[in-house]
Amino acid sequence: MHIGNSVSPSRAAVHYEVKGRCGLGVEKDLGDNIDNELKFRTGLTPIAHCPAYAEEGGNFSCECQSRTRDHSCSLSWPGYTEGPILTMLNVTRQDNGKVVTCQMICNGVATNVTHTVRVPYYGPVKDDVRITGPGSFLVNGTEMLTLTIKVANTNPEPRYLWNVNCREGEDGKTCTFTPHRSDHGKIITCRVTNPKTHKSADAVYHLNLTYPPPSPPKVSGHTSPLHPGDTINCTVTGGKPPVSSVQLSCSNNFNTWSDEPDTIEGSTVTSSLVFINASEGEVRCQCSAVWEQPELYNQIEEFNISVLPYPTVDPGEKDFAAFIGGGVAAAVAVVAIVAAVYIGCKKKENLEDMGRVCVLGRRLRDYIATACASSKTNHHNGSE
Incomplete structure (x- = not known):
């Protein structure tokens, strides 16, 4: 396209941009003050075809395209690939806000267009969900336990599903119920689900309960008259933890007898007492046991027994x-x-x-x- 002398440079540029097809040499001659306008009007700005959003865990692809028919132009994504197709594998939430550039070079002149990657929906993953609650919980039959689900790095707000029958908070993040002794060791699970991606992650909480023994001390071996050398036992079963000790003692006007060291088998604690040098008569005995919280378990069993000497034969x-x-x-x-x-x-x-x-x-x-x-x-x- 010929440009006349009577035409000013700026008017010639506009005229060229409208009539011309490439005009790269004119762009250089006219100077930087019209560079951006020339690129736009001559079709030298590339186009980035990208999806509006990327899904976490999925793949993200963009194509860099040219507006011009000049096949000598090259298209690339600097920092990613030398070709016109950009593919990001296994997109993560850390990719949210990342800027990628579509670049076109024609006759040594580079023009760029950018795209911002959006990952609006992400999470949850196992490391980002947890249930908070006490390390141990005292069961007394009326106290209520509240567990709370904590979730990080998840968007939008997820849904929550608890595996126990409980009273949930309005947002589903809390679960309140009254545990019983039989619930000790139970696994509480809360499933967290992203409503957009339908991805889920489970948080787990192990129920660690403490409770006193369910029944008072039980005495055995005292139902019939005893003789010197006989043994009586006092046993406390159950409780978590079990009672620390069981005390068994007997006395009359002449003697006092103390128990042997306790024997412990699992949650059963037994105290034994042997009547040594026992004389004939009535004996008063007492068995006591205290749990770690005395206000919940402080039991005393009192009973009488008869001690008879062995019969002698002429x-x-x-x-x-x-x-x-x-x-x-x-x-x-x-x-x-x-x-x-x-x-x-x-x-x-x-x-x-x-x-x-x-x-x-x-x-x-x-x-x-x-x-x-x-x-x-x-x-x-x-x-x-």
Whole structure:
């Protein structure tokens, strides 16, 4: 396009921009004061075709395009790729606000257009969600526990779903309920979901409860009269933690007995007491146990027991008892023998054998009578 001398440079530039197709040489000749206007009007500004938003965890692509038909122009994304296509893999929330540049170079002249990456919807991820609550919670049957879900780096505001039956706050971030002993160790979960991306993350809370024993101390081994050397036990079962100790003691007007060291098996604590050098009579006993919070468990069991000495046996009575026992055994044996022989004779109808049995029976009778007389004499002499 020819430019006449009578035309001023600025008017020539405008005329050229309207009529011309490339006009790169004119752009350089006319100077920097019209550079931006010339680029716009001659179509030298590239176009960045990008989506308005990027999704966290997804891929983001833009295409840099030219407005001119000059195929000698090159298109690129400086800092990313030398080609016209920009692809960002696995977009994160840190990419939000990042500026990328579409650049076109024609005959050594570079023009740029920028695009700002927007990641408006992101989260949640596991590291950004947690449930806050006490490290341990005392169960007394009425106290209510409140748990709160904390979420960071998530947009928009997520939805919350608790896995327990509880009273939720208006925004769903709190969960309030009354735990019981059986809930100890239970896992509380809150699922956090992004309503736009539908991505979820779970926060977990382990329920750590403390509670006193459910029942008072239980005493065993004291229901019948005791003798020296016998043992009674007092046991407390349950509680978290269990009671630290169980105290068992007994006393009367003559003696005081203390318990042995406690034995602990799991949540069961047992105290034992042995009656040593116990004399005959009534004994008063007491078993007590205190939990770590005495206002919730401070139990005392009191009871009475009878202590009897072991019975003594006179030596003469021992001999007489032994004789009676032996005589009874002998009599039983005689009856058995006579019965057996009688049955045999009956079958054989042998009267001679029956006569022999009668003789044997008389001899046994005489032997038993002699033994009884001798035992009575010895018992009488021993008693004197």
